[in-house]
Amino acid sequence: xxxxxxxxxxxxxxxxxxxxxxxxxxxxxxxxxxxxxxxxxxxxxxxxxxxxxxxxxxxxxxxxxxxxxxxxxxxxxxxxxxxxxxxxxxxxxxxxxxxxxxxxxxxxxxxxxxxxxxxxxxxxxxxxxxxxxxxxxxxxxxxxxxxxxxxxxxxxxxxxxxxxxxxxxxxxxxxxxxxxxxxxxxxxxxxxxxxxxxxxxx
Numbered sequence: 001x002x003x004x005x006x007x008x009x010x011x012x013x014x015x016x017x018x019x020x021x022x023x024x025x026x027x028x029x030x031x032x033x034x035x036x037x038x039x040x041x042x043x044x045x046x047x048x049x050x051x052x053x054x055x056x057x058x059x060x061x062x063x064x065x066x067x068x069x070x071x072x073x074x075x076x077x078x079x080x081x082x083x084x085x086x087x088x089x090x091x092x093x094x095x096x097x098x099x100x101x102x103x104x105x106x107x108x109x110x111x112x113x114x115x116x117x118x119x120x121x122x123x124x125x126x127x128x129x130x131x132x133x134x135x136x137x138x139x140x141x142x143x144x145x146x147x148x149x150x151x152x153x154x155x156x157x158x159x160x161x162x163x164x165x166x167x168x169x170x171x172x173x174x175x176x177x178x179x180x181x182x183x184x185x186x187x188x189x190x191x192x193x194x195x196x197x198x199x200x201x202x
Contacts, residue, residue, distance in 0.1 A: 012180070013131055014188035021132075022139035024198025030082070031199035034090040037078040039129065039201050042095075043159075044071035046122065054115070059169055063162060074152065081148065097202035098125060100190045104183070116171050120183050123163035125202070128187070130156035132201055 025032045047064045054060050082089055101124060105117040133153035137146050167176045 012184050013127060014184050015191045017132060017135055017191075018196045019135075019139075021196055021198060022135050024196065025136065026140055026142075026198070028198040029085070030087040031090065032201065033078055033082050033085075033087060035093070035199060035201050037075055037082070037089060038092045039095075040071050040075040040078060042098075043125075044068050044075065047071065050118070057170065060166055063166065067159060067162070070155065074155070093200075095200070095202060097128070097190065097194060097200070100194075101125065101187065104186050112171055116167055116176065116179055117183075119163045119167040120176075120180055123160050123167070123180075124183055124187050126156045126160035126163065128202060130160060 044067075047068045051061050051064055051068075079089060101121045105121055106113050130153055133149045133156060137150035137153055140146050140149070164176070164180070
């Protein structure tokens with residue numbers, strides 16, 4: 001099912017997920033839930049890292065602290081879903097999508113440049129996760145799982161906007177918007193180059 005133009009504009013994504021992905025994911029439920037669990041775990045630990053790295057930024061610390069709890073709660077929810085279905089949490093695998101995004105982060109320069117790319121890459125990961133969860137909430141045959149993923153979709157949308165807001169709190173908004181447009185264009189190219197696989201959230 002295609003996202004409406006309005007929904008795509010809200011997320012800013014330039015390339016929608018291939019519709020075949022939901023069908024493939026449904027055939028690989030143990031793998032997709034495993035990958036989802038690790039995505040939530042990594043989101044929690046990344047927020048902890050940001051709090052440690054930018055402890056002088058009061059708003060960032062205040063806003064990310066509850067996100068750590070929320071993301072870890074999501075990990076536990078997905079883990080419980082695996083157990084309920086008598087499925088196993090498999091091994092963590094490389095996230096090719098996220099690794100490709102990290103390649104676009106500017107590693108040199110001043111702290112503002114690095115900070116901006118860290119916030120925008122997280123915003124993009126959350127936006128793509130939101131879009132993927134929306135597809136699962138609308139395209140899966142299992143009514144329970146559709147509702148399960150709708151909850152995650154709503155949460156990720158809030159996280160996506162938070163990382164943009166944090167970037168704009170500490171960096172000039174015009175600079176943020178210019179770099180965000182570059183990130184969106186890059187992410188679309190990353191998506192075009194990745195194989196459509198049902199055992200990965202991204």
